[in-house]
Amino acid sequence: MAKQSFTKFWDALTNKKEAQARAELVLKAINKYHKNSKTILELGTGIGAVLVNFPKQYQLSGLDIKLEYVDICRKKIPKGNFYVMSMHNFKLKNKFEIIFSVYDSINFLKKFNHWKSTFKQVEIHLNKDGLFIFDMYTLKALKDFKSKPANISKFHLGYITDKPTIKRNTLIWNFNVFEQLKNDQYQLHEYKFKESIYSIKKVNKALSKHFQILDMKSLEEGRRVLIVCRKKYKH
Ligand SMILES: C[S@@+](CC[C@H](N)C(=O)[O-])C[C@H]1O[C@@H](n2cnc3c(N)ncnc32)[C@H](O)[C@@H]1O
DSSP: OOOOOTHHHHHHHOOHHHHHHHHHHHHHHHHHHOTTOOEEEEESOTTSTTGGGSOTTSEEEEEESOHHHHHHHHHHOTTSEEEEOOTTTOOOSOOEEEEEEOSSGGGGOSSHHHHHHHHHHHHHTEEEEEEEEEEEEOHHHHHHHHTOOOEEEEETTEEEEEEEEEETTEEEEEEEEEEEOGGGOEEEEEEEEEEEOOOHHHHHHHHTTTEEEEEEEEEGGGTEEEEEEEEOOOO
């Protein structure tokens, strides 16, 4: 088994239409609840697959815990501002009208206290009336993924298999990439991504300290939910 960064394969594995659909969901919420906003920050921006779909009128920023991903964002979106930080304790000089996080980036946080501190940091970095929009896996994902069979697919660098395993509230994605070499040889690369999943009730309770929840949209047969909230007005 070789230790090869996942970055090498991620772009090739990205379904650009799905990333565009994630951007459209966020843009729909922005148009409904904060139409004339300009400044946007994405938490857990990865390789910028979602942000590249945003129209030019927006001033884009993103942060991710991995420098390699942030470097790719900087190349893809030269006018954007990108930071290597964790969403649970990020500190920036600027405030934003919109902060969002999609494709379950928030589920990558290792403990629930980090969800709480993320919500606090988001509130601090939002302007008055600013929106926080994010998606997360639900408890239904834990239940459904328990019996999900392994999946194999071909892509232009080789093959990839994925099989989730569940341990209590932890979902572990096991990815095996069989990278095609010369002479029909394949190199195996193994990756594990761990995500923690909590009930909507628990998350809403923590959110309600900082935000008013405006909308909740069930996605993927209830395995995912998109939550739109507004910074609470405090006297
Ligand atoms: C599933 S990817 C989603 C990427 C992107 N939002 C998209 O929709 O394509 C999750 C991302 O969250 C990032 N991430 C994980 N933990 C993080 C943390 N504590 N702070 C910021 N980003 C984090 C990972 O490095 C990864 O890029």
